[in-house]
Amino acid sequence: xxxxxxSPQSLIVQEGKNLTINCTSSKTLYGxxxxxxxxxxxxxxxxMLQKGGEEKSHEKITAKLDEKKQQSSxxxxxxxxxxAGIYLCGADWTGATNKLIFGxxxxxAVQP
Amino acid sequence: GAGVSQSxxxxxxxxxxxxxxxxxxxxxxxxxxxxxxxxxxxxxxLIYFQGNSAPDKSGLPSDRFSAERTGGSVSTLTIQxxxxxxxxxxxxxxxxxxxxxxFFGSGTQLSVL
Numbered sequence: 001x002x003x004x005x006x007s008p009q010s011l012i013v014q015e016g017k018n019l020t021i022n023c024t025s026s027k028t029l030y031g032x033x034x035x036x037x038x039x040x041x042x043x044x045x046x047x048m049l050q051k052g053g054e055e056k057s058h059e060k061i062t063a064k065l066d067e068k069k070q071q072s073s074x075x076x077x078x079x080x081x082x083x084a085g086i087y088l089c090g091a092d093w094t095g096a097t098n099k100l101i102f103g104x105x106x107x108x109a110v111q112p
Numbered sequence: 113g114a115g116v117s118q119s120x121x122x123x124x125x126x127x128x129x130x131x132x133x134x135x136x137x138x139x140x141x142x143x144x145x146x147x148x149x150x151x152x153x154x155x156x157x158l159i160y161f162q163g164n165s166a167p168d169k170s171g172l173p174s175d176r177f178s179a180e181r182t183g184g185s186v187s188t189l190t191i192q193x194x195x196x197x198x199x200x201x202x203x204x205x206x207x208x209x210x211x212x213x214x215f216f217g218s219g220t221q222l223s224v225l
Contacts, residue, residue, distance in 0.1 A: 006154075031211050043203070043216040050211070088154060090214070098210035099168050100145060102155035 003027065004091055006103035013079050014111050021074045021106045023089035029069045031092040033100070038085040046074075046087075076108075084110045114138075116217035118204050124223045125194055133189040133220045135204030143210060144187050146179055147203045149219070155203065161187065162210065194224045 005024045013019050023032065034046040047056045049065035049072060056063050060077045076083055090102040117136040125131050137144050146158040157171040161181040172178070176194075181187040191198055201221050205214040 033213060035216075042218050043205075043214075045213050045215075048213050090155075092211055098143065098162065099157060099160050099170070100214060101157050102147070104154040107152070 003093075004089060004101055004103040006087075006089055006106050008106060009104065010107040010109075012109045012111060015080060016078055019076050019079055019108070021087050021108075023072045023074070023091075023103055025070045025091055025093070027070070027093050029065070029072075029091050029093060032063075032065055032069075032072045033090040034063050034072070034074055035088045035090065035102075036085050037088060037105075043088070079108075079110045081110045081112055084108055116204055116206055116215050118202075118217035118220050120220060121218060122221045122223075124225065126225055127196060128193050130190065130192045131194055131222065133191075133202050133204075133222070135187045135189070135206075135217060137185065137187070137204070137206030138208075138215055139185075141206035141208050141215070142184070143207045144181055145205045145214065146187070146189050147205065148200045149203060150200045158189070158202075191222075194222075196224050198222060199224045 003026055007022050032049045035043045036046055037043050047063045052067040052069045054065045062075045065072045087106045088102050090100050092098055092100055119134045142163045144161045147155040148158055149155050159179045160168040176192045179189045201219040203219045205216045207214050
């Protein structure tokens with residue numbers, strides 16, 4: 001979706017390395033959602049961010065929403081093979097119909 | 113049910129045939145979404161139902177696609193005169209209300225031969 005851009009499109013890292021995935025909106029976000037999808041499996045909810053400057057962490061994954069509420073980043077510390085998959089950001093926008101749009105996804109591969 | 117249920121899990125059809133995909137959301141969830149995911153791609157928004165409001169159909173790719181939600185619960189996505197480019201995974205999701213996380217079904221893999 002042009003309304004929500006993710007970068008990079010794909011990423012290959014060595015096990016143990018840190019990485020960051022970005023999600024950028026052309027409009028102010030009301031809510032930003034991060035999901036993970038493993039091949040052949042369903043989508044797993046990771047985190048939801050709503051407030052400018054908000055940061056949430058779960059295990060080795062940290063998600064942040066900037067103060068302007070137009071950009072979010074997902075940071076993985078000391079990556080493991082279990083982190084491999086497709087990471088998707090989704091968004092609600094202020095004043096919109098709550099049509100939750102997703103970005104194009106980032107494919108992450110972690111090499112042992 | 114415990115989660116969002118979709119059926120069938122796999123559907124193989126011939127070009128030109130009509131197909132119906134079913135979604136049973138979590139009980140009490142007012143919002144229901146349909147998405148399409150082609151191989152290696154992100155989620156493409158198709159249609160969104162919220163309570164008794166008129167659905168947001170802005171993502172339907174052509175007039176061959178339609179969806180309905182009966183009684184504010186079960187939803188059916190219908191694709192008429194299927195084409196090979198319709199082959200994809202069709203995902204349904206629901207949430208209790210707007211601005212809460214989505215709960216996804218396992219999807220229907222549609223293959224049009």
